[in-house]
Amino acid sequence: MGTRIRQFLVIICIKFSIVSAQNSDHAKLQVLRRTWKNTPPTWNDGSDPCGGSWDGITCTNGRVTEINLVNMQLRGNLPDDIGQFTELQILDLSNNIGLTGSLNSQIGNLRKLTNLYLVGCGFTGPIPGTIGYLENLIFLSLNLNGFTGPIPASIGNLTNLEWLDLNGNNLTGSIPVSNETTPGLDMLTKAQHFHLGDNQLSGDIPPTLFNSNMTLIHLLLENNKLTGTIPSTLVLVTSLKVVRLDRNSLRGHVPSNINNLINLQNMFMYNNQLSGPIPNLTGMSVLNYIDLSNNAFDQSEVIPPWFSTLQALRTIKMHKTKLGGQLPAALFRIPQLQIVNLSNNRIIDPLNISSNPSTQLQLVDLGNNQIGDFNQRSEYSTSIGLILAGNPICKESGVTETFCSSTTKSSTPYSTPRNKCVTASCDSGLVLSPNCQCARPYTGSFFFKAPFFSSLENLTIYSSLHDSLMEFFQNAGLPVSSVSLTNPTRNVDDYLQIKLEVFPCGEPIFNRTEILRLELAFTKSSFKPPEEFYIYYFIPETYNFFPSTKHKSLNTGIIVGLAVVCCVLVVLLVLAGMYSFCRKEAAERAPEQSQPFALWDPTSGSGDVPQLKGARSFTFEELQKYTNSFSEINNIGKGGYGMVYKGCLPNGQLIAIKRAQRGSAQGGLEFKTEIELLSRVHHKNVVGLIGFCFDQGEQMLVYEYIVNGTLKDSLSGRSGIRLDWMRRIKIALGTARGLQYLHDHADPPIIHRDVKTNNILLDERLVAKVADFGLSKPLSYTDMTPVTTQVKGTMGYVDPEYYMTQQLTEKSDTYSFGVVMLEIITARNPIEKDRYIVRVVKEVMDKNKELYDLHEVLDPAIGLSSHLKGLERFVDLALSCVEELGNQRPTMSEVVKELESIMELVGRNLVESSSALASYEGASKDYNYPYSNDSLFTYSECSSSTKLHPK
Incomplete structure (x- = not known):
């Protein structure tokens, strides 16, 4: 009897603990609901979160196991309570830029977590070391945030990890590897993806990072500050398919046995300081994309023999690599070859392009070589873009050949073919789909990091992507009627960007559940594109769930009823008019102070109104x-x-x-x-x-x-827009012209009083526009003396003289603009870790060295140091703007003149080195120099978001 009672009590205790845990999860969800703004409307109905009615919440046995809230416009931080969802397996809060603050260290308590996706949020600060406690983690995606500090060595403890993506943050320090006391990334032998690009990682690539037990297929370290040599141990990882080491400061020889990477398909090593012989790639039979441009290889007099043997090649770029000798005709017969860029080398006669080149060949750029004759002028197909500008053949008098131009014909932007529709337009907010249905599409942009092709005109490839999307949606049971792909372009990171529209089936608008399923398909990489597209990330736009206003015809009874109502209203209006007339004089005598808008009719022509x-x-x-x-x-x-x-x-x-x-x-x-x-x-x-x-x-x-958000968003990387040096000067000049207008030409003159990167907006052409006049102060033409006023503004930008004396002048804006200039070149906050940007720059700079020795503080995304013409003058101007005393600072008109002079200098330098610009940041002749093509920043209509990162 006693045994039965004990068993009964044990069962009661177990059930009580389960119920208690369930109630605890419910309580923690309520904490999240109160902490975050813009949670789904279903979270407010008071129902059981595990009853299936709360969007984004999945439960098992009454416990929360998944939280999927992608692109919900959530705002707030990650509270301590997040660590108490002890049964949580999947946490996906991606594309909520309003989620800010640090990543709470309590995240380490989620020991059952297998998938953590925080892509495209606004998190800052260091990645907590407690993340190494998540021993069951398989997918870790923290890319496109603002994380700083080093990569936690504790990530090496995640031995089940298959996907590590920290791309697009501000991470610093070296790549951690294990030793006797600490773990490191070399311990992640199951990991197939190391995406660590677009950060500020420094130091050598550790030789012990690689070993033969690894299963890596993607190694992405592009656009960092890495130095030293490429370790020979890299070739031990024979599973590698994509290696991106471009835009670092790597030096020394490429490992002589690099061709042991027989599975490698994409190799990016451009814009480094690599030396020694051009690497031997013989035997890399599946290599299809190679870019070794802008390195310091030994001068070659003979074209490497592997040029014509790599039969999988689609793109070869070796701009400015001291390549010399005669090109073999067999190179141009490689079946899938599309792009050849060998400009700025020492290639000599004879130039022999095969009479039957690859049918896919689009561009051959041999500009600025030593080619004196081309015997196939009449035979050469005009459908293939050939560039020989800068060669002796084009320096003869009277030369008119099209191949002596430095540009090729522009391509027509691709878009998914549409049926011939009877109707040509839709109601406001709806878009005509390829199937001739008016609907509101789900929209966003793909960013493919390492596609196998360079040409943007291969219609078959886009058709393949279209078909694979439709097949995926159908297999997933999503109500999708059609998809549209438009405007493929290459961005400054050499990523392929394609706009996507997904149209609903049946109803004209997706519901929230359907949108959430679409979001999760891309953030979790459930969708697998065709092999040619490879690695991608997807940036969605905000979806508007509100239907368009529908106008329905009125029946006769309603019309009669309305007529009666109108008659009654007419009588009432007559009576009201008589009453209003009687009260007119009394109303006109009412004080203007109490009703300043009473007589304000902006549409009238009266001289009495503003x-x-x-x-x-x-x-x-x-x-x-x-x-x-x-x-x-x-x-x-x-x-x-x-x-x-x-x-x-x-x-x-x-x-x-x-x-x-x-x-x-x-x-x-x-x-x-x-x-x-x-x-x-x-x-x-x-x-x-x-x-x-x-x-x-x-x-x-x-x-x-203003469609492209704030300058702050672009400098921090949140907008996805990369700003090169020329564009930054143009933005600074545009801002200065706006402030000059306020100071010198506005009626009356205006002091902005809150100049900062958050108040500088960028339109669809990245033209800077000064915004937010909430603190602005108008001046009188007759009294331009300083105005005594309460100090207002933003810390870090406030003029110290104004702060001390409360005397506001137009030079206060000049000071704030000087801080903005320093922010433009460093991409740092005015105050970081109690260090002021003005003081940091002054302490680091050395005027006796090139670029004032500011490499340590310059934003790595600004471009190569060799392209930063005029940087010293820019810094001098910025520091003159932040002088302690206002009378020592220039006026904004003087600032504008100096910036115009700097931009003229930079522009002249770019013209003189136009051939070098063709490959700057890895650009190729199949797309324009960064930001020369306004289509990169297209204007969106009201039916879709206009930001890369939703707010």
Whole structure:
């Protein structure tokens, strides 16, 4: 009897503990709901989270095992409670840029976690070492955040890890390897992916990082600060298919036995300082993409024999590698060859391109070599782009051959073929699909890191990608009717970028569950593209779940009823008009201070009303309609003034609406004065005011919507836009011109008072626009003396003289702009770890050395040091702007003149070295120099997001 009682009590205790654990999970989910903003609406219905109704939550036996909240516009941080979901196996919070702060060390308590995806969020600070406790982890993706500090050595403890992606952060230090006391990445023998590119890793590549037990297929270390030689141990990892070591400072010989990597398909080593002989690639039978450009190899007088033997080659780039000798005709007969770039070398006559070259050959760039004759002028197919500019053959008088041009014909951007549709347009917010259906597509962009091809004109390849997408969606049971692929381009990282639209089946709009399934398909890499496309990541755009307004016909009864109502309204309006007339004089005597907008009709021509010069008045109902009732989906930010929403006017123009918080709204007269001031500001480098709303107690300002976000987003990498040196100078010059306009030409002159990279926006052509006049101070033409006012601004940008004296002048903006200039070249915050950027630059710089010896603090994404012409003058100008005393700083007009001079110098240098620019950052002749093609930053209509990273 006693035994039965004990068994009964044990069962009761077990059941009680299970129920207790379930309740604990429910409580922790409620903590997440309160901590994060913009959680799914289903989280607010009070139901059981494990009952299947909470979007993004999966439970097993009443315990939370999966949290999948991709691209939900979540905002907040990762609370301590996240570590208490002890049964959690999958955590995916990708593409929520509003999730910020540090990665909570409590993440190490999730011992059953197998998949951790935090791609494209806003996390900063170091990656906690506790992540090494997640012994069951298979996928670890922390790419496209702002993580700093070293790679934790404890990651080496994750012996089950297959996928490690830390790409696109600000990680520093060396690559950790194991020793007697600490683990390292060399212990990850099951890992197939090391994606560590686009960081600031330094030091040598450790020889012990590689061993023959590894199963690596992708080694991505591009765009770091790595030095030393390529370790010979690399060839031990014979499973490698892709190696990216480009854009580092590697030196010395390429390992002589590199051709032991017989499975290698893509090799990127361009823009290093590699020396010695050109590597022997004989026997690498599956190698299809090779780029060794811009290295310091020994001068060669003979073309390497492997040139014509690698029958899988599609792309060969060896620009500026001291290559010499005669090209074998067999090279051009390689069956799948598409791109050949051997410019800026010592290739000599005779040039013999086969009479039957590869049918896929698109471009042969042999510019700036020593070719004096080309006997096949008349035979050579004009469908293949040949460049011989800079060779002796093109220096003869009267030469008119097209191949003596440094450019080739531009290609027509690809887009998925569409059926011949009867209708040519859809309702607002809907798009015509390839199948002639009006729907709202799910949109985003693929970024393929190592495609097998360079040509952007191979229609068969895109058709293959299209078919594989449709097959994937059908097998996954997703309601997808069609997909569209458009505008393939190469970005500055030499990644292939393709825009994707996915159209729903049946209904014109996807529901939240369907969108979540689509998001997860890409963040977890469930979709496997065709072999030619290989490694990718996907950046989705915000999806608008609100349906378009549908107009339905009215029946006769309703029409009759409306007619009666209208008659009654007419009578009431007549009576109201008579009453209003009687009260008119009393209303006109009401103080203007109490109702400053009472007589304001911006549409009238009366001289008594303010002249708004184009700004219009909106009603509250209009702006409510344009923003889907100020929905959280349309919320794109928050400032001191209040919330900022994205909206869409009936004509399709995107707008940004700053809605004041009730507590922060200013008096009506002050608001009216501010609108009058802003309506006079018209300049290409200043964000334009479209209108305002002063209705139902609301105060709102309506601006043009700037598609590429803030300069801060681009410098930090959050936007996905890479800024080269010339583009940074142009952005600085545009900002300076905007400030000069405010100081010298606005009526009245304006001091911005909050100049910072978060208040500089970039439009679709990356033109800089000064924004946010919430702290601006107008001046009088008759009194240009300093204004005594309360100190306002952002720490790190505030003029110290203004801070000490409270005397505000236009030189205060100059100081803030100087800080912005330093931020432009370093991509660092004004204050990091209690260190001020002005002091850091001054301590590091040495004016007696090239580039002032600032390599340590320069943003690695800015480009090669050899291309930074004018950097010293740029730094000198920045430091003159941040002088302690305002009278020692230049005016903004003087700043503009100096920046124009610097840009002219840089532009002249680029023209003189135009052939070198063709391969700068790995560029090829099949796409333009970075940012010379505005299509890289296309304008989106109201139906889709305009940012690479949603907010």
